Amino acid sequence: MVLLGHIFPNFDAVTNEGQINFHEFIGDSWCILFSHPHDFTPVCTTELARAAQLADEFVKRNVKLIALSCNDVSMHNDWIKDIQCYGKLDNSKKFPFPIIDDKTRHLAEKLKMIDPDERDPAGIPLTARAVFIIGPDKKLKLSFLYPATTGRNFDEILRVVDSLQLCAKHKVATPVDWKNGQDCMIQPGVKEEDADKLFPKGHSVIDVPSKKNYLRTTPQPN
Template sequence: MLSRSLLRSTLSAAKANTRVRTFKQEDQPRLRIGSTAPDFKVDTTEGPIEFHKWIGDSWTVFFSHPADFTPVCTTELGAFAALKDEFSKRNVKLIGLSAEGVDSHKAWIKDIEDITPGLKTFSFPIIADTDREVSFLYDMVDEEGFKNLNGGIVQTIRSVYVIDPSKKIRITFTYPPSCGRNSAEVLRVIDALQLADKKGVVTPIDWTAGKDVIIPPTVSNEDAKKKFGEFDEVKPYLRYTKV
């Protein structure tokens, strides 16, 4: 197995030779909730993928990392990998990204497996974004990193995109490199989104599965009675029910 120092020196040489175009802010997609997630072709630890084809009819959690062999990211990838069965129950695929190569990612995975209690096998792909194309498409860099996209040190920030089967972006999170993510929160918002899509409800502050939900104001009391049965009207615009 290549040493980490050799992997990094090989990566640095590769980066110097993989620049394919100049990154300009005016060319960057404006991604909002409801935008179609940009498609791309890329190499990963599980082989080449076309992103939209890879998503298929699943939901997807797509998240980036500042670099391989970084402490916070190692704990994050381990936590998500340990919850893979929970995501699978919700028809959710996981995919990570770091702006380093596949060999580096594969070496890093061994560390992730070592430090994560109960994790025997890491089992979702990590994108090798050595040319920074995907980081640019999804704006996965901070202000200083964007200035360096065309040459210099670039570390992706901790971006998270929840993408539905129609390839629409449903939720985004952005964390600075110093702050670890909350895997339970990602599961919680997926539960909320899927319930809203299925039942036509919205969820209140701190909602978790099994708690009361809110009937949207666009639904009349008469229709709410037909659809949900009993409900609690706290205010004319705030009505709680169970699903």
């Protein structure tokens, strides 16, 4: 299992766009590697269509997307036509991200992306819906693991990218239900005498019965 803050394993793989080395693919970008159970299945089609619809939003954030399933390149390329149709995407344009061929299940097993409760007609466990967000330093920043039956929310994935990138630059944390542009919490390790310099937009303390001044808010830093 890959742990938060650890270097994400490097690997070579074949995709529908050709051979890649994963760390070279990431380069100086952020990256989201996400797996799906099987090509030509209903929930997966909706997910990849939504990811493709949001491709420009990920580009704005310097994030590369790459998908994976235990199917081969030929099947990926045929399925992309259905994804484009379902998502009302322009099929004259290149699909916005590659899909890894993992027909041997080597990566799915290595990265612990198997759903033991969902199986294909041959009785082989399907790939779960994993999401790995990896920074330019190649370290794992966040991971989700959904069962095969539950589709992901790519708007939420965009939201957490915004939070991760903001908190990597500033000594803030994002509170419950936070959205880009809203107030943030000041990290507990920031000394009060440093707060004015670090947060020129100002900050405030929320009064609570304990009288401990740990709930400090500030407008989102630029």
